[in-house]
Amino acid sequence: MRPAMAILCATAAAVLSGAAEAQVLKEFGSFHVGGRQASLSGYPVTESVFTQGAPPTRVDPNGDFEVEQMYVQYLIPEPQRARYPLLMWHGGGLTGVTWDTKPDGQPGFMQYFFRAGHPVYVSDAVERGRASWARYPEIYKTPPFFRTKKEAWEQFRIGPAYATDPARRVATPGGRFPVQAFDQFAKQFVPRWTSNDAITQRAYDALVEKVGPSVVMVHSQAGNFGFRAALNAPGTVKGLIALEPAGAPAPGPELDRLTAIPMLIVWGDNIGSEPVWVRQQPFSLAFAADLKARGGDVEVIELPKVGITGNDHMIMMDTNSDQVAGLIEDWMRRKGLLRER
Amino acid sequence: MRPAMAILCATAAAVLSGAAEAQVLKEFGSFHVGGRQASLSGYPVTESVFTQGAPPTRVDPNGDFEVEQMYVQYLIPEPQRARYPLLMWHGGGLTGVTWDTKPDGQPGFMQYFFRAGHPVYVSDAVERGRASWARYPEIYKTPPFFRTKKEAWEQFRIGPAYATDPARRVATPGGRFPVQAFDQFAKQFVPRWTSNDAITQRAYDALVEKVGPSVVMVHSQAGNFGFRAALNAPGTVKGLIALEPAGAPAPGPELDRLTAIPMLIVWGDNIGSEPVWVRQQPFSLAFAADLKARGGDVEVIELPKVGITGNDHMIMMDTNSDQVAGLIEDWMRRKGLLRER
Numbered sequence: 001m002r003p004a005m006a007i008l009c010a011t012a013a014a015v016l017s018g019a020a021e022a023q024v025l026k027e028f029g030s031f032h033v034g035g036r037q038a039s040l041s042g043y044p045v046t047e048s049v050f051t052q053g054a055p056p057t058r059v060d061p062n063g064d065f066e067v068e069q070m071y072v073q074y075l076i077p078e079p080q081r082a083r084y085p086l087l088m089w090h091g092g093g094l095t096g097v098t099w100d101t102k103p104d105g106q107p108g109f110m111q112y113f114f115r116a117g118h119p120v121y122v123s124d125a126v127e128r129g130r131a132s133w134a135r136y137p138e139i140y141k142t143p144p145f146f147r148t149k150k151e152a153w154e155q156f157r158i159g160p161a162y163a164t165d166p167a168r169r170v171a172t173p174g175g176r177f178p179v180q181a182f183d184q185f186a187k188q189f190v191p192r193w194t195s196n197d198a199i200t201q202r203a204y205d206a207l208v209e210k211v212g213p214s215v216v217m218v219h220s221q222a223g224n225f226g227f228r229a230a231l232n233a234p235g236t237v238k239g240l241i242a243l244e245p246a247g248a249p250a251p252g253p254e255l256d257r258l259t260a261i262p263m264l265i266v267w268g269d270n271i272g273s274e275p276v277w278v279r280q281q282p283f284s285l286a287f288a289a290d291l292k293a294r295g296g297d298v299e300v301i302e303l304p305k306v307g308i309t310g311n312d313h314m315i316m317m318d319t320n321s322d323q324v325a326g327l328i329e330d331w332m333r334r335k336g337l338l339r340e341r
Numbered sequence: 342m343r344p345a346m347a348i349l350c351a352t353a354a355a356v357l358s359g360a361a362e363a364q365v366l367k368e369f370g371s372f373h374v375g376g377r378q379a380s381l382s383g384y385p386v387t388e389s390v391f392t393q394g395a396p397p398t399r400v401d402p403n404g405d406f407e408v409e410q411m412y413v414q415y416l417i418p419e420p421q422r423a424r425y426p427l428l429m430w431h432g433g434g435l436t437g438v439t440w441d442t443k444p445d446g447q448p449g450f451m452q453y454f455f456r457a458g459h460p461v462y463v464s465d466a467v468e469r470g471r472a473s474w475a476r477y478p479e480i481y482k483t484p485p486f487f488r489t490k491k492e493a494w495e496q497f498r499i500g501p502a503y504a505t506d507p508a509r510r511v512a513t514p515g516g517r518f519p520v521q522a523f524d525q526f527a528k529q530f531v532p533r534w535t536s537n538d539a540i541t542q543r544a545y546d547a548l549v550e551k552v553g554p555s556v557v558m559v560h561s562q563a564g565n566f567g568f569r570a571a572l573n574a575p576g577t578v579k580g581l582i583a584l585e586p587a588g589a590p591a592p593g594p595e596l597d598r599l600t601a602i603p604m605l606i607v608w609g610d611n612i613g614s615e616p617v618w619v620r621q622q623p624f625s626l627a628f629a630a631d632l633k634a635r636g637g638d639v640e641v642i643e644l645p646k647v648g649i650t651g652n653d654h655m656i657m658m659d660t661n662s663d664q665v666a667g668l669i670e671d672w673m674r675r676k677g678l679l680r681e682r
Contacts, residue, residue: 025366028416029442029452032528037490039505048486048535055620063489064505066527071438075369095471097412101370111370129471130436132531135487145389146476148404149378164380164405186407187373190473194389279396 023115026078032131033210034203035069038139067139068196070203071096071130072123075110081117083337084214084238087207088113088122091220091246093147093192095129096122098219102317103181103188109217109316112325117339121211125222126200128190136193144191149182152189156313157270157277158182172270176310176318185317197224204229208236215239215337217328220246220313223284231257239337241328244268244313248283251290258291262335263298264328268311268318277313297335301327364456367419373472374551375544376410379480408480409537411544412437412471413464416451422458424678425555425579428548429454429463432561432587434488434533436470437463439560443658444522444529450558450657453666458680462552466563467541469531477534485532490523493530497654498611498618499523513611517651517659526658538565545570549577556580556678558669561587561654564625572598580678582669584656585609589624592631599632603676604639605669609652609659618654638676642668 040062047056073096074085088110090098099110099122107115114120127133127140134140153162153169158177161170171179204225208214215238218226223245230237231254240263242248249255265284271277288298303311303324311318318324332338381403388397414437415426429451431439440451440463448456455461468474468481475481494503494510499518502511512520545566549555556579559567564586571578572595581604583589590596606625612618629639644652644665652659659665673679 023366025364025416028455029446029448030438031442031446032525035528037505037524048483057617059486060489060492061487063491064527065487065489066524066530069528073441075366097371097471100414101372105370105372107370114369124471129473130438130465130529130531132470132528135532142389145400146402146406148401148406150404151401164378183378183407184373186405187376187410187473188471189407190471191476276398 024078025075026080027076028074030071030073030130032069032071034126034206035066037064038067038134039064040135040138061135065134065139067134068126068199068203069131070123070126070200070207071132072121072207074119074121075114076119077114077117079117080119081339082113082119082215082332083339085119085121085211086113087211087214087216088120089204089216089218089222089226090123090125090128091222093145093189095124095188095190097129097188098314099316102178102321103185104178105181106321108321109325112322113329116329121207121214123207125225126203127193127196133191133193140193141195142193144193146191147189149186152186153182155274155276157268157274158312160273172273172310172312174310175270175312176320177312177314178317178319185314201225201228205232208233212236213238215241215332217241217243218245219243219316223247224249227258227287230261234258234261237261239263239332239335241331242266242284243315244277245284246280248287251286255287255291255296256294259294259296261297262337263288263291263296264331265298265300266315266324266328267300267302268313268315269304269309270312299331365419366416367421368417369415371412371414371471373410373412375467375547376407378405379408379475380405381476381479402476406475406480408475409467409540409544410472411464411467411541411548413462413548415460415462416455417460418455418458420458421460422680423454423460423556423673424680426460426462426552427454428552428555428557429461430545430557430559430563430567431464431466431469432563434486434530436465436529436531438470438529439655440657443519443662444526445519445660446522447662449662450666453663454670457670462548462555464548466566467544468534468537474532474534481534482536483534485534487532488530490527493527494523496615496617498609498615499653501614513614513651513653515651516611516653517661518653518655519658519660526655542566542569546573549574553577554579556582556673558582558584559586560584560657564588565590568599568628571602575599575602578602580604580673580676582672583607583625585618585654586625587621589628592627596628596632596637597635600635600637602638603678604629604632604637605672606639606641607656607665607669608641608643609654609656610645610650611653640672
């Protein structure tokens, strides 16, 4: 049997399964990347009960720990229709779940791009989710920050007015977020630290080095990490897609290093309704303008300007996420990031 | 085309891929289950910088949060050869990564059972990994506990003597843990609380209710949660596999509720070398003896007694994990938990 048969059969199986997502999974797995050993000493010893009914256990906090690593999970489809693996980097106070099933239970970007034939690598940044976190103030320098539902509702432009009672929350008129699933989305929130940017960058750089030539998709806080990873490994990052990046490198000669990397920046709707984005959006627009002036290949899509309205900060969770993913897939096709069929 | 063709094609695709793990992925996704809204008020407001170069953000810790939920990820294979989904519940201070790729990069139990045709549901318990955790002492009552590498090395029976320098660590003679990957394993450790058993049980019970009839595989700390979930939903838990359960319900009439559920308890080697297990193993052995006396269907496999030596507490990460998974798969076949071929 020749390889072409495998493709045919996989397609047949997908059709027969009755589920749009059926696909041959060539391989899946996970790993931690980056990090180092940290040691503590001089703290008092206590006793604690860890399992109901079990006797107390002696707790000695002193010793060695692994810290500052990142968690990465990958799914490799067959056939592979993308030229490179797609690394998906979440925003602040969140984990890789950002890309997976949406809070309303519908397939998300991870499903979309896997089904489209991209090997998907979804990470939990340092200190978030399965990456684990370290004791503070002994290892991390500051305490963590817990995002409230109100802040997410407002800053993510879900709507103008949050209330504890879901029935009393006011959503953006014409907004695309599945507001009935907002509390489910809030279950995805994880604490974050303000003091870990440098170690997080190191772990992302280590991830790019480990996976090799790849396309990076970033959201929000990960914007800076993605642009910086491209600056640090311009021969390895083969494309960069930034969804509402919270920041970007300042214009300047440094950006000459990025001219060979196709970049796409996507912004949703109603930016003007929230001061955070009025303040933050100009960073990536200035970056794009400067990079373009230097001969770079960067495209900015402001969704309302192409007739797609109502998207908030969590574009990949919006009810029209497949439409936006389709725009991204089209851009990747135009940039030669997909395999010829 | 008839369904039989889909199976044939999937098998052909798997063979052609050249990877033993190739399999049709009918569906994959994730969800959070359980939890509730918690509100805080009266704490001081501060300012903090979250993204390098961004201006300071006002941090108001007061507000509403979702807490006490659990994270669950599932992969559904096609064809499905198991009668029920397999829920995989990790032990203390760990996450669902326990079941995924082993620290040495080899396929783990998640890969094994997915490939064998089980829908796999891997969870991160409340407070661990992607489940997120809540502020203490305002919401959780106690501070978290961070496991040291030394404690893991000793309590998990990797070896008798830990040292900071990997070259100076003493491993168990004939032990099966891939000791060169121990630091990689330590990157999987997450903090744990001692005060969350009741809320964790509620989330596991909610998971069983959501997924419906299923087989539950538990490890270490999850032993108690699994046995208790079976007691709480004896008609829904169709089988229970406990790997080195840290505890078990006390013998007594309550166990009459479990007599219709096939159960398998597996213990590794060198139990006598570590006081924790000398103390904890008798709980599950007494449970098994009492359940058997009541007409229950419970089997205990002590691996050295069936000629499999050198397994530590992390059986699913040991170099012979496929062999142990094979024993479990055989037991499931004998208990009618697999579909007839």
